[in-house]
Amino acid sequence: MKLGSTATLIAALSFSAVAFAQSVDMGSMKMQDKGMNCMDMKDMKGMDMQGMDAKKCSEMMKGMDKKGTSKAAKSKPHETDAVVKSIDAAQGKVTLAHDPVKSLDWPAMTMGFAIKDKALFDKLAVGSKVHVKFVKEGDGYVVTSVK
Template sequence: MKFIPTLALILAFSASGLATAQTAGMSDEPGAGSKATTHKTIAVVKGVDTANGKVKLAHEPVKSLNWPAMTMNFSVKDPALFDKLVVGKKVEVEFVQQGSTSVITAVR
């Protein structure tokens, strides 16, 4: 008859371990535990779409992502950055990947 109390004890420990595993890495702080890597590249602005928060850049290779040089669209995090994103201008941009979207966070 010791089987049932032993089984109950095993299940209790298993349940607490599962709860701990499910909350591991969780935090009350937004963005905690998800450090976005910032990437940099030099690019020429090819197009600007302020209405949709996008810019088209012809950029040099991005070594941190193993990307070749290419022309692509980026989202722009802060609308104030559009002041520095003028068609034909050569700029240095910093960006992060948010899923499959590249988001510009700084322009120099």
């Protein structure tokens, strides 16, 4: 009888210790495997999760892809004014110093874009001011229109 109680107690304590150890470092835990499609949990060690609302998180992530990019951001065209900093027609890319992009909540910055149609290069010259429309494609953004 004593041996059975001791074994049960040891098993219960072992299970509790394993559960606690897993909850401390959620660094690589993917919530999709646990019935939640929230996000990759890496880099969240030490984060205060007390006020986290799993339902709100799950609802928010319904509009995101696996990389956390808004599905609307992918399909919706965005636009901004910019100054052409460099052109690489051979690679199909342009670097733009653009104004804030309200539809993406981006500040002004300088970044590279792919060009959808090579004919758009005729409208680009280093130092020129342009108005561009662009969309999210894959891991980057592609300019679809230049004025």
